[in-house]
Amino acid sequence: MLRTHTCGELTIENVGDTATLCGWVDTIRDFGGVTFIDLRDRYGRTQVVFNPDSNPQVLTEAGKLKNEYVIKVVGQIRPRPDGQSNKKLATGEIEFVVSDLEILNECKTPPFVPGQKDVPGEDLRLKHRYLDLRREKMLQTLQLRSRIIKTMRDYCADHDFIDIETPILGRSTPEGARDYLVPSRVFKGKFYALPQSPQIYKQIMMIAGYDRYIQVARCFRDEDLRADRQPEFTQLDLEMSFVDSDDVIGMIDGMMQRLAKELLGLDLQLPLQRLTYDEAMTRFGHDAPDLRFGMEIVDITDLASTCGFGVFKSTAEAGKFVRGVNAKGAAPKYSRKRIDELTNMVKDDFGAKGLAWFRCEEDGSLFSPIAKFFTEEELADLKSRFDAEPGDLLLLIADTWDISCKGLYSIRKRMGVELELYDPKEMHFSWIVEFPMFERGDETERWNAMHHPFTAPRDQDLDQLDSDAGTTRAKAYDLVINGYEAGGGTIRIHDSEIQKKVFGLLGLDEESAQERFGFLLDALKYGAPPHGGIALGIDRVVMLFAGLDNIRDCIAFPKTQKAYDMMTEAPNVVEDLQLNDLGIEISENEISDDPESISE
RNA sequence: GGCGCUGUAGCUCAAUUGGUUAGAGUCCCGGACUGUCGAUCCGGAGGUUGCGGGUUCGAGUCCCGUCAGCGUCGCCA
Numbered sequence: 001m002l003r004t005h006t007c008g009e010l011t012i013e014n015v016g017d018t019a020t021l022c023g024w025v026d027t028i029r030d031f032g033g034v035t036f037i038d039l040r041d042r043y044g045r046t047q048v049v050f051n052p053d054s055n056p057q058v059l060t061e062a063g064k065l066k067n068e069y070v071i072k073v074v075g076q077i078r079p080r081p082d083g084q085s086n087k088k089l090a091t092g093e094i095e096f097v098v099s100d101l102e103i104l105n106e107c108k109t110p111p112f113v114p115g116q117k118d119v120p121g122e123d124l125r126l127k128h129r130y131l132d133l134r135r136e137k138m139l140q141t142l143q144l145r146s147r148i149i150k151t152m153r154d155y156c157a158d159h160d161f162i163d164i165e166t167p168i169l170g171r172s173t174p175e176g177a178r179d180y181l182v183p184s185r186v187f188k189g190k191f192y193a194l195p196q197s198p199q200i201y202k203q204i205m206m207i208a209g210y211d212r213y214i215q216v217a218r219c220f221r222d223e224d225l226r227a228d229r230q231p232e233f234t235q236l237d238l239e240m241s242f243v244d245s246d247d248v249i250g251m252i253d254g255m256m257q258r259l260a261k262e263l264l265g266l267d268l269q270l271p272l273q274r275l276t277y278d279e280a281m282t283r284f285g286h287d288a289p290d291l292r293f294g295m296e297i298v299d300i301t302d303l304a305s306t307c308g309f310g311v312f313k314s315t316a317e318a319g320k321f322v323r324g325v326n327a328k329g330a331a332p333k334y335s336r337k338r339i340d341e342l343t344n345m346v347k348d349d350f351g352a353k354g355l356a357w358f359r360c361e362e363d364g365s366l367f368s369p370i371a372k373f374f375t376e377e378e379l380a381d382l383k384s385r386f387d388a389e390p391g392d393l394l395l396l397i398a399d400t401w402d403i404s405c406k407g408l409y410s411i412r413k414r415m416g417v418e419l420e421l422y423d424p425k426e427m428h429f430s431w432i433v434e435f436p437m438f439e440r441g442d443e444t445e446r447w448n449a450m451h452h453p454f455t456a457p458r459d460q461d462l463d464q465l466d467s468d469a470g471t472t473r474a475k476a477y478d479l480v481i482n483g484y485e486a487g488g489g490t491i492r493i494h495d496s497e498i499q500k501k502v503f504g505l506l507g508l509d510e511e512s513a514q515e516r517f518g519f520l521l522d523a524l525k526y527g528a529p530p531h532g533g534i535a536l537g538i539d540r541v542v543m544l545f546a547g548l549d550n551i552r553d554c555i556a557f558p559k560t561q562k563a564y565d566m567m568t569e570a571p572n573v574v575e576d577l578q579l580n581d582l583g584i585e586i587s588e589n590e591i592s593d594d595p596e597s598i599s600e
Numbered sequence: 601g602g603c604g605c606u607g608u609a610g611c612u613c614a615a616u617u618g619g620u621u622a623g624a625g626u627c628c629c630g631g632a633c634u635g636u637c638g639a640u641c642c643g644g645a646g647g648u649u650g651c652g653g654g655u656u657c658g659a660g661u662c663c664c665g666u667c668a669g670c671g672u673c674g675c676c677a
Contacts, residue, residue, distance in 0.1 A: 033634035047637070067627085086637060109628065111610055116626080117638070118612040123669050176677035196676095223676040224601095348603060349673050410672095439677085451677055488677095550670095561670065 002072055002104075008044025012093045014077045021046060021096060022104065024134070025069045026115055035062045039073065039096075040114075042139065045089055047080075048073050048096040061101045068107035068114075068131075074100040122552075126566040129557060141554055144263065145542045149216060151262050152236050152536075155255045161212040161238070166201035168194060168218070172516075176452075177221035180231075188583035194220035197535055199452065200520050202239040203492055206531040207523045211241035216538065224561075228484060228540060228551050231563045238489075239533030245475045245491055248532055249274075249431055252479060252487070256429050263545055266427060273430040277473075280432050281401075285409035287432050290483025292422035295412050297404075298386050299323045304398065309373035311354070315398035323404045324356075324396030326386040327415050331359045331393040339395075342414070346397060346407035355407070358382065358394040366394075413483065425547065430480050434458070437465075437472040438505060446507040451476050453506055454499070454520075455490040456532070462498070469505050479536065481544045489534025496524060 003022040010019065026040035035050040050062035054075070065071065075098040086092035112120040114134035119125075125132040132138055153163070169192040172179050179193040195201075198217050205213045217237040225231065240248060253270045260266040273291070280287055283296045300323065305316035312322050327334070334342075339357055346352040358368040366379050366388065374382070386394050397407045416422060437457050438447035447469060449455065457465060461472045475491035493499045499521070503513045514521060542554040552558035559565050579585065 027637075027639095029636045029639050031634055031636070031639080032632070034636085035634095036636050036639085038637070049635085051634070053634095081635070084635065084637090088637085092637090109610075111627095113611090113627080115638090116611070118626090120611060121607090121669075124611080126669090177675085221676065224674085226676085227671070229676070345672095351673095406673095449677055453677085455677090560668090562668090566669095 006043035007039050007041040007046045008090055010046055010077055010091050010094055010096065012079060015079050015094060017077050018075070019077060019096070020072060020074045021048070022070070022072045024107075025065050025067055025071060028065060028067070030063070033059075035059060036095075037062070037065065039071070040134075044091060046091045046094075046096050047086070047089070048075065048098050050098050050101070054097050055099050058098050058101050062098075064103070066107065066109070068110055068134075069103055070105040070107070072102040072104055073098045123560075123566060126552075126558070126560065129567045133556065138553070141542065141546050141548070142556060144546055145538070145554060147263060148259060148542055148545060149236075149538060151259050152255060152538075153214070153216070155258050156212075156214045156238070159212065159251065159254075161214045162210055164202075164205055164210065164213050164215055166195070166198040166215060166217065170195050170201075177223050180220045180222050183582045183584055185581050196221050197235060198237050199454075200517060202237060202533060203454070203520060203528075203531065204523055206239055206241045207526065207528045209241075209529075211529070211531075213237075213239045213533075217535075222563075225559070225563065227549060228543065230539065230551055230555060230558055232559075233551075233555075234538040235535040236487075236538055237533070237535045239531060241529040241531040243491070243530070243532055245433065245477055245532070248489060248491070248534055249433075249477055252534060252536070256479070259541075259545070260427065260429075264427065268429060274433050275430060276434040277432055277436065278434070281405055284412065285405035285407075286483075287435070288478065288480045288483060288485040289409070290413065290416060290422075290428070291430055291480075292426050292428045292482060293416050295325050295327065295416065295421065297323050297325055297408050297412075300382065300385060300396070303378060303381055303385070307374055307378050309370055312356075312398050320398070320400050321404050322396060322398040323408060324386065324394055325408055325412055325415075326388055327393040327395060327411075327419060328389075328421075329391045330415060330419055331391050333419070334393055339393075342395065342411055345410060345414070346403075349410065350403050350406040352397050352399050352403050352407045354398075355411075356396040356398065358388070358396075360388040360390050360392040360394070362390050364390060426482075427544070428482055432478045432480055433476070434473040435476040435478070436470070437461075437474045437502075438469055440470075447505050449502075449506055450474065451488070451490050453502060453508065454492045455502075456493045456498070457502075465498075465501050465505065475532065477534070479534070481541070484540055484544060485537070486540050486544065487534055487536035489532065491530070491532030494524060494528040494530050496521070499524065 002020070004020045007021055007023045021039055023039040023041040026038040026045055029036040033052065037048050037050070038045045039048050050059045052059050073096065075096050077094050077096055079093060080095050110131055111124060111128055112131060114131060114136070169182060172193040177196050179196065182192040182194065184190045184192060197219050198215060202213050215237045217235050218232060219235050220232045222231060240251065250271070253272050256272065257268040257270055260268045277287055280289055285297055299321065301316045301321050304312035304322035307313055315322055339355070343355040346355055356368070356370055358366045358371065360383070361367050366383055371379065388394060395411055397404045399407070435450050437450060437455065439450050440447065451474060456475045458473045458475055464472045477489060478485050479487040493502065500510070503510070539551045539554050543551050546554065548554060557565065557567065
């Protein structure tokens with residue numbers, strides 16, 4: 001080793017010792033006759049002193065140092081003079097007096113320095129990720145990530161799970177997203193698909209008798225990005241045999257309790273709260289609600305059906321819904337202009353036709369442009385249903401179930417932040433359970449699987465598969481943390497008759513099912529145990545545990561919204577020779593502009 | 601693919617209703633300084649306001665197009 005210690009470990013205990021440190025020049029304070037440098041590495045910062053008492057030569061040498069130079073210093077540890085310790089540093093009680101300096105490497109003037117007060121723009125950070133990763137915040141987040149994964153693995157190891165790696169080059173699986181494809185050189189015209197999840201493989205492992213499997217699995221989905229979505233991401237993939245929903249949920253309950261305790265010092269009460277899907281949609285309009293605050297949805301469709309306001313009345317009579325939320329105390333803060341913003345949001349984003357509102361005045365009366373269409377009794381009824389008090393703002397959407405859910409969910413989410421209805425540092429864990437087996441496809445009679453086609457229906461719903469498939473509930477469960485879906489899983493079908501029936505409902509005939517994943521169907525016939533599992537989104541868990549709102553900050557090398565890597569400039573063109581090997585020809589009009597050539 | 605926000609010095613930002621030579625801090629370069637820790641002080645350099653077009657006597661500012669980053673809807677079972 002070139003060093004004897006790190007920059008984070010020297011303390012008052014080491015006074016008098018001689019040591020060697022290596023690191024990056026973090027800040028320079030040059031007084032002419034004495035120079036201080038904070039030397040930084042992954043472990044911390046140590047103040048090193050260059051002065052003429054120890055070695056005049058070295059003081060001159062120190063004059064050459066600039067930001068982010070990599071240096072090696074030999075010297076002696078001594079306590080700092082009285083009153084000059086730095087409480088911000090773990091090493092702040094001591095300083096390192098340099099007797100010998102070696103510049104290991106110089107550094108070009110960097111576009112930004114890790115310690116600068118204002119965080120640089122994200123494009124710059126991504127382009128020079130090696131500089132960005134030197135920032136303390138990034139370091140902390142990636143260290144947290146490492147500890148989270150270790151804790152997950154330790155927990156699983158303690159519960160007899162076996163860690164198995166599954167292929168990255170596979171074939172298209174029955175997930176719903178677009179695949180990333182890899183052309184085959186040997187089988188020209190054929191493609192591997194990168195896994196959207198190791199779903200099939202882990203089920204095969206159950207059939208093979210490896211009754212508790214985990215993997216920290218990289219997954220790929222070629223869909224558009226969001227603040228909490230990357231095209232490649234990491235899951236803790238888990239599968240168990242001889243279990244039902246409660247067993248998997250209970251296992252993850254324990255894991256969350258351990259994670260919260262070890263990483264956040266929080267004591268989670270088990271079992272974690274559970275909400276059915278129907279309840280979540282009815283009360284919060286979403287299957288991953290943020291349960292750190294209330295502002296629940298109130299349904300007034302029955303009241304609307306008899307009122308004098310045409311829009312409400314006709315909506316109710318059409319079998320649609322009139323629902324709303326009470327934004328407590330929001331009235332003084334929400335001008336007409338801000339209400340218009342909310343209105344535009346639900347119109348533009350979800351196709352709602354409008355947003356009705358009532359303001360509860362000081363005298364307790366309800367004010368609204370549409371109040372005149374309601375009788376005194378109806379207004380009083382409205383007020384009591386929403387529990388409206390002076391200063392409250394009621395926001396209502398009259399539309400389909402779907403639009404009212406989406407619109408009110410987004411209003412609730414936004415106003416929860418704007419009205420500071422919860423402590424952002426608070427953590428809330430819950431389960432959403434009993435998802436529907438199926439949802440309607442667009443303008444077709446056909447059903448789509450809400451999860452994947454191997455999801456088992458609840459035992460008590462088996463009869464409904466034939467009679468009323470839409471009401472069938474699945475053995476499916478999502479882990480929700482602070483309003484984010486942190487994971488989801490199901491118990492799988494291990495009975496070929498039920499599987500056949502589900503395929504039928506999905507419009508998959510036996511032939512095409514056999515074609516797409518016959519190997520799994522075959523395997524299921526060779527002694528498949530009852531099994532099920534879950535996948536936890538590790539990037540999101542890290543994001544939530546770190547209190548961040550952006551998944552890119554939890555990933556060492558993330559991609560931009562266009563799935564572009566600004567540092568390596570991937571994706572990029574390849575040699576014609578490579579394409580020839582693969583039997584691929586690219587038509588001229590399909591080649592998009594080279595991002596590098598158009599950026600400046 | 602749609603909608604929205606942003607784009608000004610290496611970096612972070614400012615620039616009144618469209619109006620003189622586009623400013624500040626920081627970084628960088630030169631100088632001073634033996635106790636700082638966002639060191640301080642003096643001096644200097646640094647700009648085709650993302651790119652292209654238009655309106656105007658005059659555009660960083662308004663309009664159109666385009667590129668990039670971000671947010672969001674669709675999409676992601």
